[in-house]
Amino acid sequence: MSSLVAEAVQAEIGAYEPWPDNACLYQPYQVEQITFPDYATCLSVKTFLHMCSLDFHTELRINAEEMSPSGKVPFIHVGAFLVAELDPIIAFVNTRGFHLSRELNESERSEMRAYMALIENILVNAELYLAWVDETVSEEITKPRYGYVHPWPLNRLLPWQKQRSMKARLKSISWSNKTIDEVCEEVKTCCQALSEKLDNKQYFFGTRPTELDALVFGHLYTILTTRLPVSRFAVIVEGFSNLAAFCKRVEENFYKKFGREY
Amino acid sequence: KVQRVIIDGLGRTKDDLIIQQVQPIFQADNFEEMVMLSQEVKIKLQRLQLFKHIEIYIDTSKGSKSSVPNGYEVKFNVKETRRFTGETKVTIGSNNPELLFGLKMPNVFGRGERVQVNYGQGVNHVRDFGLNFMKPMYANPDVLFGCGIHQYNGEYPWSGYRELDRALNFNITFPSILGIHTLKWEGVWRDLRSLSRVTSFAVREQSGHSVKSSLKHDFVRDTRDNKVLPTVGSWIRVSQEYAGLGGNVEFAKQDIEFQFNQSLLYDTVLQFSGAFGIMRSLNLKNEIRINDRFFLGGPLTLRGFNIKGVGPHSDGDALGADAYWLLAAHLYTPLPFRPGKGGFGDHFRTHFFANAGNLSNISLNNHIRENVMKLGEMFRWAYGCGIVLNFMSMFRFELNYVVPVRLQRGDSANPGLQFGIGVEFL
Numbered sequence: 001m002s003s004l005v006a007e008a009v010q011a012e013i014g015a016y017e018p019w020p021d022n023a024c025l026y027q028p029y030q031v032e033q034i035t036f037p038d039y040a041t042c043l044s045v046k047t048f049l050h051m052c053s054l055d056f057h058t059e060l061r062i063n064a065e066e067m068s069p070s071g072k073v074p075f076i077h078v079g080a081f082l083v084a085e086l087d088p089i090i091a092f093v094n095t096r097g098f099h100l101s102r103e104l105n106e107s108e109r110s111e112m113r114a115y116m117a118l119i120e121n122i123l124v125n126a127e128l129y130l131a132w133v134d135e136t137v138s139e140e141i142t143k144p145r146y147g148y149v150h151p152w153p154l155n156r157l158l159p160w161q162k163q164r165s166m167k168a169r170l171k172s173i174s175w176s177n178k179t180i181d182e183v184c185e186e187v188k189t190c191c192q193a194l195s196e197k198l199d200n201k202q203y204f205f206g207t208r209p210t211e212l213d214a215l216v217f218g219h220l221y222t223i224l225t226t227r228l229p230v231s232r233f234a235v236i237v238e239g240f241s242n243l244a245a246f247c248k249r250v251e252e253n254f255y256k257k258f259g260r261e262y
Numbered sequence: 263k264v265q266r267v268i269i270d271g272l273g274r275t276k277d278d279l280i281i282q283q284v285q286p287i288f289q290a291d292n293f294e295e296m297v298m299l300s301q302e303v304k305i306k307l308q309r310l311q312l313f314k315h316i317e318i319y320i321d322t323s324k325g326s327k328s329s330v331p332n333g334y335e336v337k338f339n340v341k342e343t344r345r346f347t348g349e350t351k352v353t354i355g356s357n358n359p360e361l362l363f364g365l366k367m368p369n370v371f372g373r374g375e376r377v378q379v380n381y382g383q384g385v386n387h388v389r390d391f392g393l394n395f396m397k398p399m400y401a402n403p404d405v406l407f408g409c410g411i412h413q414y415n416g417e418y419p420w421s422g423y424r425e426l427d428r429a430l431n432f433n434i435t436f437p438s439i440l441g442i443h444t445l446k447w448e449g450v451w452r453d454l455r456s457l458s459r460v461t462s463f464a465v466r467e468q469s470g471h472s473v474k475s476s477l478k479h480d481f482v483r484d485t486r487d488n489k490v491l492p493t494v495g496s497w498i499r500v501s502q503e504y505a506g507l508g509g510n511v512e513f514a515k516q517d518i519e520f521q522f523n524q525s526l527l528y529d530t531v532l533q534f535s536g537a538f539g540i541m542r543s544l545n546l547k548n549e550i551r552i553n554d555r556f557f558l559g560g561p562l563t564l565r566g567f568n569i570k571g572v573g574p575h576s577d578g579d580a581l582g583a584d585a586y587w588l589l590a591a592h593l594y595t596p597l598p599f600r601p602g603k604g605g606f607g608d609h610f611r612t613h614f615f616a617n618a619g620n621l622s623n624i625s626l627n628n629h630i631r632e633n634v635m636k637l638g639e640m641f642r643w644a645y646g647c648g649i650v651l652n653f654m655s656m657f658r659f660e661l662n663y664v665v666p667v668r669l670q671r672g673d674s675a676n677p678g679l680q681f682g683i684g685v686e687f688l
Binding site for chain 1: 451453454455456459463466467469470471473508509510
């Protein structure tokens with residue numbers, strides 16, 4: 001059997017197993033190592049799992065990125081399964097019978113997918129731009145953090161290699177040539193769309209959180225709270241008061257109330 | 263008396279080197295000694311790999327310059343090697359055949375230095391690329407200084423990972439009364455990744471980058487008459503490795519391998535061989551990584567088990583361990599009824615063997631005696647017989663029928679027919 005088919009069969013069979021007690025999420029070290037784009041995705045996944053009321057504990061590993069089956073963090077280890085990145089994790093959790101967007105109708109669900117794609121295309125790339133392409137931030141913050149856990153000469157080589165691959169990735173979608181002003185404009189447009197969608201509601205689709213809420217919280221909270229030499233993104237997000245309030249609400253309801261770490 | 267020594271045909275070889283080499287000839291007192299010394303010089307020059315061709319002519323010295331009546335002239339006609347030579351060859355390392363393309367530059371700067379560039383491809387997606395420089399020190403072909411860079415990319419399916427190594431090394435080889443020593447410093451950047459989604463988690467946890475900066479000492483003493491099918495002589499290799507001068511890998515490793523051969527009546531040979539290794543991590547926080555551990559099992563080492571099939575396993579992936587031992591006894595006889603005697607058949611032998619060994623982790627908390635007892639108790643062993651082919655004195659092919667007698671849980675045994683190919687064997 002080809003490995004893709006084998007995985008699909010495995011996932012189907014595993015769908016009948018209950019969520020185990022020892023589910024684990026792996027990510028790089030929070031204080032010294034993780035870069036803020038990775039922190040945003042890890043926070044999105046953690047928030048999503050909390051919103052589903054699924055228990056897990058967090059394992060911090062230096063080599064989390066290399067351990068991951070897809071090369072990206074975070075990844076979860078549930079029973080015999082390894083799933084990496086938010087979208088596959090959402091799909092995996094759905095096969096186990098946990099749905100956050102169960103009450104949405106078809107059009108709302110496709111709307112949600114569209115907003116999630118918007119964040120993927122704009123916010124994620126903007127964060128990568130700020131972390132790896134912007135001179136100040138990459139030299140002062142991102143590269144030292146990325147290489148901190150490795151011995152010489154890897155503490156210079158690996159961040160440089162990573163920067164090259166990130167720049168190539170951004171170049172392929174024509175982001176690497178943008179100026180920081182243009183990137184800020186993109187972020188502003190994205191936040192505007194999100195702010196309009198959120199309006200005065202508690203969560204994006206009413207009173208119950210969905211996957212979109214987890215994703216938005218992960219990224220906006222990171223932008224608001226990461227201290228960087230270039231803080232223009234934070235200023236933009238703070239300009240939308242309902243988004244800032246949204247972040248506080250999610251933080252209160254899913255983290256502070258339970259004393260969870262984030 | 264030797265009047266003159268003429269070397270004809272020098273190009274890039276440096277004069278001072280040649281002068282130093284031929285000095286001994288002037289000490290000759292009579293004809294016999296002169297011939298002998300000239301031969302010795304010829305052999306030494308050949309070992310330095312300076313020339314493709316060396317011919318010696320001895321003549322009486324002529325001309326007005328001859329002050330001595332019985333003067334001789336020794337003339338060396340040499341032909342230097344070309345600047346570049348290429349080669350294609352197959353090497354075999356632990357059941358992994360590899361096709362190597364090499365570009366050699368012998369005698370690069372005139373004093374016997376050799377530069378070699380290699381590219382190899384092999385089984386298990388092995389890609390091997392190396393650049394080596396070697397120089398005989400003090401015009402002595404036995405004392406060599408070398409350095410090189412090397413990139414090796416290969417898969418290790420028995421453990422479920424693939425590894426990319428980039429290495430830089432400096433080494434010195436020198437002889438002593440007992441044998442040949444090699445001292446090496448090596449710096450390696452290793453990148454280990456899981457081979458597939460089903461790689462066991464214990465191996466997946468080892469993924470990532472590590473830098474090993476280590477000092478290694480190898481001692482080899484080989485008195486065998488043939489490396490592949492020896493009939494007499496012994497071989498012993500002792501090596502120590504200390505990793506920790508920089509990098510993030512710290513351990514001390516000791517490894518001993520030996521082989522004794524004894525010829526018996528009727529062209530049979532009795533062989534005892536064994537190996538023993540032990541290592542410990544020097545950093546209490548980190549245990550030894552899978553790239554550095556010992557593995558055991560295979561058609562040329564502990565027969566009866568799959569490659570690296572002995573020892574701790576997780577989900578079918580061999581994890582390796584800190585210590586091992588291996589003992590084997592072989593009896594080689596010529597093929598029954600001696601077909602092809604005097605020709606092809608002489609390259610084959612039948613052999614009967616029994617081999618035993620163990621691979622396990624030692625716990626530093628336990629007493630030495632407990633560890634030794636543990637290594638001694640849970641051992642594995644197998645016996646069998648088969649046919650060995652000596653391929654051009656370079657490789658050894660073995661086709662055996664093996665009966666594993668004692669296994670431990672988790673081992674990957676290979677009862678029945680087993681085929682092995684390689685250079686090193688025990």
